[in-house]
Amino acid sequence: MRGRAPSRALIIGGSLAGLFSANLLRRIGWKVMVCERSASDLAGRGAAISSHDALTPILHGIGIAFDHSNAIETSANICIDKRGRITHRLQIAPPRLATAWGRLYRPLKHALPPDCYRPGLQLVRVEPAPAGVAAVFGDGTRIEADLLVAADGTQSTVRGQFLPDAQPRYAGYVCWRFVVPECDLDPEFRIAIAPDFSFFLAEGQMLHGFLIPGLDDEASAGQRAYCVVWYRRADAEMDLPRLLSDGRGRAYGISTPPSVIRLEVIDEARRAAARCLPAEFARIMARAKQPLLQAIVDLESPRLAFDRVALLGDAAFTARPHVAAGVLKAALDAECLARSIAAYPDDPDAALRHYDSARRRVGQAIVARGRYLGAHLEAPTAFPKGSTGARLGRDPEALMSDYGRSNLGDTELV
Numbered sequence: 285m286r287g288r289a290p291s292r293a294l295i296i297g298g299s300l301a302g303l304f305s306a307n308l309l310r311r312i313g314w315k316v317m318v319c320e321r322s323a324s325d326l327a328g329r330g331a332a333i334s335s336h337d338a339l340t341p342i343l344h345g346i347g348i349a350f351d352h353s354n355a356i357e358t359s360a361n362i363c364i365d366k367r368g369r370i371t372h373r374l375q376i377a378p379p380r381l382a383t384a385w386g387r388l389y390r391p392l393k394h395a396l397p398p399d400c401y402r403p404g405l406q407l408v409r410v411e412p413a414p415a416g417v418a419a420v421f422g423d424g425t426r427i428e429a430d431l432l433v434a435a436d437g438t439q440s441t442v443r444g445q446f447l448p449d450a451q452p453r454y455a456g457y458v459c460w461r462f463v464v465p466e467c468d469l470d471p472e473f474r475i476a477i478a479p480d481f482s483f484f485l486a487e488g489q490m491l492h493g494f495l496i497p498g499l500d501d502e503a504s505a506g507q508r509a510y511c512v513v514w515y516r517r518a519d520a521e522m523d524l525p526r527l528l529s530d531g532r533g534r535a536y537g538i539s540t541p542p543s544v545i546r547l548e549v550i551d552e553a554r555r556a557a558a559r560c561l562p563a564e565f566a567r568i569m570a571r572a573k574q575p576l577l578q579a580i581v582d583l584e585s586p587r588l589a590f591d592r593v594a595l596l597g598d599a600a601f602t603a604r605p606h607v608a609a610g611v612l613k614a615a616l617d618a619e620c621l622a623r624s625i626a627a628y629p630d631d632p633d634a635a636l637r638h639y640d641s642a643r644r645r646v647g648q649a650i651v652a653r654g655r656y657l658g659a660h661l662e663a664p665t666a667f668p669k670g671s672t673g674a675r676l677g678r679d680p681e682a683l684m685s686d687y688g689r690s691n692l693g694d695t696e697l698v
Contacts, residue, residue, distance in 0.1 A: 289470040291315055292693070294419055294429035296407050296442055299326055300385075301597025301614035302435035303392035306400065307346040309433075309620040316400055317427065319419065321436075326389060333388070334608035334688060335381035348391045356495045356503060361482045361684040368477070368562040374684045380481055380608075382508070388611065403680035407441045410593060417592040431632065432593045433621070436616075438583055439537055440599035446590050450580035452538060455604060455655075458518045458527060458663040459580055460553055461570035461664065465498060466508040473564045474531045478510055483687075484562060485680060486674050490661060491565060492687075496621040512568050514557070514606070515661050524579055539578040550575055580604055580658065582651050588644055589636035594621055601647030604654030608688035613650060617643050659686060 293309050295302045298320025306316040320326070335355040343350040359379040362374040382680035393401065401527040416430040434442030438452050469478055477493070484491040492516045498509040516523055529535045530544040553575070557566040567576070583602035588595045621639050628635040660678070 292415075292429040293317070293431045293433055294319065294417070294427055295433045295435055297417065297434070297436035297440075297597075297599070298322070298393075298401060298403065299435070299437065299597075300388060300392065300611055301437075301599070301618065302433070303389070303396070304342070304615045304618035305433050305435055305596055305621065307392060307395050308342075308618045309344060309625075310396070310400075312622050312626050314625075316396075317429070318396065318401045319405040319421070319427070321406045322564075325403075332689070333383060333385050333611045335383045336609070336612045337378075337387075339611065339615055341613055342619055343388075343391075346392070346395055348395060350388075350391075352381065353503060354385040354387055354497065354501060356497065356508060357381055357481070358481045358494060361483065361687070362477070363483045363485065363680040363684060364477065364482045364562055365484075366486075366562055368564055370476075370481045372680045372684065373480075374392065374681060376481075376684075380494075380688060382494050382511070384501060385610050387501045401605075407436065410442055410445055412591070420504060430592065431625075434593060434595045434599045435597050435618075436575050438581060438598045438602040440595070443585060443595055443599050446595075447585055447587065450585045451584065452583045452602060454520050454524070454538075455580040455582060455658055456517055456520070457580050457658075458524075459578050459605065460512075460514045460569075460570045461576040462512045462514075463496070463509050463574075464571050465511055466495065466506060468568075468571055469510055470564050470567070477564070483680065483684060484565065485678075485683070486560060488661065489560065490515045491561060493565065493568075510568065512565055514553075514561070514565075514569075515658075516556070517661065517663065518579070527577065528579060537579075538581050542576055544576050544652050545575065545577055549577070553577075559594050559645075563677065571628075580661075582654055584648060584651050585644075588642060588647075589640040592632070594636055594639060596621060600643070601651055603647075603650040604658045606657035606687060607650055607654045609650055613646065657683075657689075 293314050293316045294304050295318045298318045302318050306318050309316050340350055357379045360373045361376055362370050365371050369408050408420045408422055413428040415428050417432045418426055418428040420426050434440050478495055493512045495508045496511050497503045498507045527549055528540045531546055554569050557569045582604055585595055585600050588600050598616045602608045620642050624635040624639040
């Protein structure tokens with residue numbers, strides 16, 4: 285890399301963060317290779333994500349057509365009680381945008397030449413190489429590059445090697461996600477509740493529901509889907525090992541692949557929904573075919589850059605989903621990394637220092653915001669008595685006003 289800009293990037297992780305990074309680095313003339321540990325396609329791994337205006341120019345720069353027609357717009361938040369009655373309504377501006385996870389994943393992956401994406405490679409370690417850095421995989425494969433980008437998520441193998449003390453912190457609750465076709469909704473619910481972003485609050489739990497694009501990214505009325513996200517407390521020692529393990533007892537850490545979530549765990553959640561939630565939400569969960577389950581954690585990294593290695597997306601900072609900015613932050617991380625490299629073409633160390641400084645501040649702020657928005661879901665002993673975040677669960681209007689906002693201005697977030 286002496287005297288010239290690096291030309292080869294090895295990206296660990298083939299989800300959204302890795303795909304954004306690969307495409308944006310290719311845009312500035314780099315050769316890229318994405319290595320994903322899963323041998324299967326990831327399109328079915330996600331359910332719904334928040335879309336943001338700042339995503340559109342990034343996607344357009346990659347060559348992906350994306351606008352508001354690809355998302356569902358919601359202009360009001362509502363809170364409903366156990367009987368399904370609306371108790372609070374709050375108009376929101378700008379409107380909230382929601383889209384399907386696959387609506388971003390598929391075009392980002394297809395934008396890469398097929399030979400730039402290698403599935404089924406499990407990273408073992410990163411090591412120095414004459415040209416810069418090398419990755420060694422479980423099957424013995426060794427790949428050298430000028431730069432390695434760690435986009436391998438909250439449980440990052442790369443971060444674990446360079447920052448072994450930077451571990452995800454369990455927040456004390458889990459999240460269930462269920463999706464059903466819009467046409468399966470009760471007609472009255474479909475008219476009165478579904479068009480808005482709905483909240484249901486109770487001790488130790490929170491639910492929200494919203495429309496997303498349906499099959500084939502269809503966003504027209506009647507062809508959309510409805511997503512339910514349900515947070516509820518779960519004890520780290522008593523509940524998590526049972527919830528996040530498959531039928532053979534294999535534990536999956538903080539997120540279980542959808543296909544191996546045990547039926548008894550799903551049935552237990554549905555019975556709890558019937559007891560705790562408004563009736564129509566319980567019916568949605570009963571009808572949904574493939575739920576998603578994850579433990580809610582947050583993570584902060586004290587450094588994002590090392591010798592020829594950069595941490596990006598959730599591998600660097602994982603904020604709780606309440607901020608609704610995880611995908612946007614990953615895209616902006618990737619854009620910042622590419623811009624930093626372009627700004628310092630002959631000084632990769634300076635490029636990485638610039639990236640670290642710019643994105644670490646944003647990551648810290650977003651993680652703090654997520655903790656504030658989720659404090660009321662933690663066990664009562666987890667937060668100071670009377671703290672502002674703890675009170676949000678008892679103040680629907682305050683929660684609806686704050687929810688899904690990073691509390692950073694556009695300039696600061698970018």
